[in-house]
Amino acid sequence: MSRKGSDEEQLPTANQSSVRRKTVFAQSYDPKRDSSPTDVFPKSASEIKKIKASLKNVPLLAHLDDATMQQVILAMEHRTVTANQVVIQEGEPGDFFYVIESGVYEASHVVKDKRVVIKTYTDGSFGELALLYDQPRSATVTAKTNGKLWTLSQKNFKKTVAQSDMNRQSKYTELIRKVEILSNLNEDERLKLGDALQSKTYAKGEEIIKQGDQADGMYFIESGHVTINVAGNQDNTLKLKTLKPGDYFGELALLTHQPRAASAVAETDVVVAFLDVGAFERLLGSCDQVMRRNVKTYEKQMKKLFNSPQAPQLRK
């Protein structure tokens, strides 16, 4: 979502959002039980083109596969709004998710009897929080100019966007569960990191990490194969191993400040999930502290990785 303006601090924190996510999982929506089809509102080719252009600025939809994206597009309805029209009223239940085609919109709160603007939107989307987390609308959204919106009803939103968000999150949480040096994380922390993973694609032959480069995060292979190489003494390259879907590499970036110890090259077209070390530390604090929680396990792992109970140049 493109959130323009200031006041980012009023957005839900990662902590609040993962707690809410679990609520969505546990109580309100079970995708496996919902077999009803999404609505289809037929559209012309030019309308579909317009929607696709508007959806470019909606990160929440960026992870959708092509078939789900097509369902979202067909389930959207066009709505015209006029200047000063209230599109969303704070405190009311969520009914629609909105994608902006044109116009300017303001999200605001009443603080001590005064209306305070939180965000101004000229593109992107709004109205996702009440639908994702089954909570009342967290702000009022007013059209500041005449404009055009694409709306997605709560039912269609849950069947497409929310469902795919849950699938993505549980898939990523599973990937994190397999990483030995992250075995000290609790379920809530895994969920948070799952949210922080970003999908990246590499074409066959592309270098994903380069030996000697500064390490900025670790990678989980979603699809394709990756070769791990090290430079030999005579300008040659030694192949160490080939990794497959479910495997991970670059995890030492979470532990040490040392440069990459090997290169990783896409052996086929590859999709990876990237965990940025900065995101890890913003969410959970110092990687080293997190991994040291269980000192026995930590020492065992360090011994295995570095043949010493101490990792060299630990991240602090």
Ligand SMILES: Nc1ncnc2c1ncn2[C@@H]1O[C@@H]2COP(=O)(O)O[C@H]2[C@H]1O
């Ligand atoms: N800081 C913010 N706090 C709450 N809602 C915000 C904020 N910024 C933008 N919004 C949007 O305003 C919308 C109001 O309805 P929702 O709570 O469904 O979803 C909300 C977000 O899309």
